[in-house]
Amino acid sequence: MIRIQESKQIVEEEKKKQSKSQTSDVIVYEIFGFEDQILPFSLTIIDTPGYGNTEGIEQDVIVSQRLFDLFRSVDGVHEIDAVGLVLKATVNRLNDRLSYIFNSVVSLFGKDVEKNLVVLMTQSAVGTTEDALEALEAANVKCARNEKQQPVHFLFNNCQNKDRSQNEDRSQDDIEALEHSYKKATKGMNQFTEFLQKTAPQKLETTVDVLRERIRLTACIQNLQERVEFIELKQNEIQQTHEGLKKHEQEMKENEEFTKEVDEPYKDKEPIGGGMWWLIFFKGAVCCKVCEENCHFPGCTMAPNPSWCEVMKDGRCTACTNKCPAADHVKEKWRFVTKTRKVKKTLQDVKDKYEKNKGETEKKMSLLESLQKEMEDLEENKTHVLDEAYEHVIKLELIALNVVSMSTYVHLDFLIQEMEKKKDTKKVQKLREMERSQTDKGFLEGGRGHESVMYANAVRCSGFSRTSLQEMRS
Numbered sequence: 001m002i003r004i005q006e007s008k009q010i011v012e013e014e015k016k017k018q019s020k021s022q023t024s025d026v027i028v029y030e031i032f033g034f035e036d037q038i039l040p041f042s043l044t045i046i047d048t049p050g051y052g053n054t055e056g057i058e059q060d061v062i063v064s065q066r067l068f069d070l071f072r073s074v075d076g077v078h079e080i081d082a083v084g085l086v087l088k089a090t091v092n093r094l095n096d097r098l099s100y101i102f103n104s105v106v107s108l109f110g111k112d113v114e115k116n117l118v119v120l121m122t123q124s125a126v127g128t129t130e131d132a133l134e135a136l137e138a139a140n141v142k143c144a145r146n147e148k149q150q151p152v153h154f155l156f157n158n159c160q161n162k163d164r165s166q167n168e169d170r171s172q173d174d175i176e177a178l179e180h181s182y183k184k185a186t187k188g189m190n191q192f193t194e195f196l197q198k199t200a201p202q203k204l205e206t207t208v209d210v211l212r213e214r215i216r217l218t219a220c221i222q223n224l225q226e227r228v229e230f231i232e233l234k235q236n237e238i239q240q241t242h243e244g245l246k247k248h249e250q251e252m253k254e255n256e257e258f259t260k261e262v263d264e265p266y267k268d269k270e271p272i273g274g275g276m277w278w279l280i281f282f283k284g285a286v287c288c289k290v291c292e293e294n295c296h297f298p299g300c301t302m303a304p305n306p307s308w309c310e311v312m313k314d315g316r317c318t319a320c321t322n323k324c325p326a327a328d329h330v331k332e333k334w335r336f337v338t339k340t341r342k343v344k345k346t347l348q349d350v351k352d353k354y355e356k357n358k359g360e361t362e363k364k365m366s367l368l369e370s371l372q373k374e375m376e377d378l379e380e381n382k383t384h385v386l387d388e389a390y391e392h393v394i395k396l397e398l399i400a401l402n403v404v405s406m407s408t409y410v411h412l413d414f415l416i417q418e419m420e421k422k423k424d425t426k427k428v429q430k431l432r433e434m435e436r437s438q439t440d441k442g443f444l445e446g447g448r449g450h451e452s453v454m455y456a457n458a459v460r461c462s463g464f465s466r467t468s469l470q471e472m473r474s
Helices: 013-017 056-071 096-106 110-118 130-138 172-198 206-248 249-254 346-354 367-399 407-420 426-440 442-447 451-462 466-473
Strands: 003-004 025-031 043-048 082-089 119-120 152-153 259-270 275-277 281-283 285-289 294-295 331-333 333-344
Touching: 013 206, 056 206, 082 096, 110 206, 119 172, 152 172, 172 367, 206 294, 206 333, 206 367, 206 407, 249 281, 259 466, 285 333, 294 333, 333 346, 367 407, 367 426
Parallel strands: 003 043, 003 082, 082 119, 119 152
Antiparallel strands: 025 043, 259 333, 275 281, 285 294, 285 331
């Protein structure tokens, strides 16, 4: 069972004082040895830290990565009986933050987990849960349904922090209230146990595919953004050269002296925080030495070298331009960054570049025609990588309960902007439908719950500028 909650109280209050890295990680509890008692089976409980907390989107991405590591490891968890969304029974509407939390959780799983996804209602001393159920319906949270087409839910009100001793200061009403709470909790547990016995456990192959596809989509988009930036800078350099040649075309016929200063893009290496963390986790960027591109940053924490990284498929990278072999990649404490420098070009420099390695059909081209062709080739490459990213999104739609998570929302915005430049109306329409489905749920607004931290992390994780993210807010 996976227990997803807004705040957790499984462990003693003292343990909350321990290090942040320990309390914020996904924890697996094994409960066994009571098979001949009231509980006739063992339990494995996966407890996740809260979504949408002050650590922002980056922490939510880490939770997703840690669940992925758990589900795919040989000695990990390969099937689940239930995923529990914890909700107060007194809620009459899901605020933006709760909507973000629940929809973020649902986005982690494959469509085949829907019948195992249930609601655990706490503080259920109230006589009815209709408002809470209506709130779930209004937020369009996907979960198992009963014969009335209501979300499958179980009530709990065990008052675990209250003193249950019958001391002199406790009134009869208090004692009766505690007894009522105990009976309600027992009834809820019995109903939940009955559900677990009747519902077949769900294997997690599709969920692992969903989590892997999200990793590859994120890597693809981040790589794409950097490639688009480099392509546009390269196009600017070519345009400057083109304009210079055209302007001095007549002078060059008479005198071949020609010099033009242009902004030349190039790749440099930038140090990042990396190395080992907790002895088994390896931080760093996976970079292609051939393409000079960042293929996965931050990289898979459990991948000590590029061949273990999830952006690799059948021994080749799914992100870099040439889909190079894993052997052409490194995982180090640096990443590639694009910079520009002022460079003076002579007519001979331009000739040498565009006449070298010319094909037979290109030998008769003028310098201006060669420059124009390179511009067109760069644009074609840009279209190709955009289509690759779009295919990742479409695959997620086929297998994921929710296609969009907060981490992919900024990716959709970027893809829409670029597809609009291409005037690809059909794909733009499809992406906008996905975007609207999450906006209608309050998903985006919930993800902005702690704006200063959330947006700082979004800038760092997504590659967007702070300005572009602020524009999304309006």
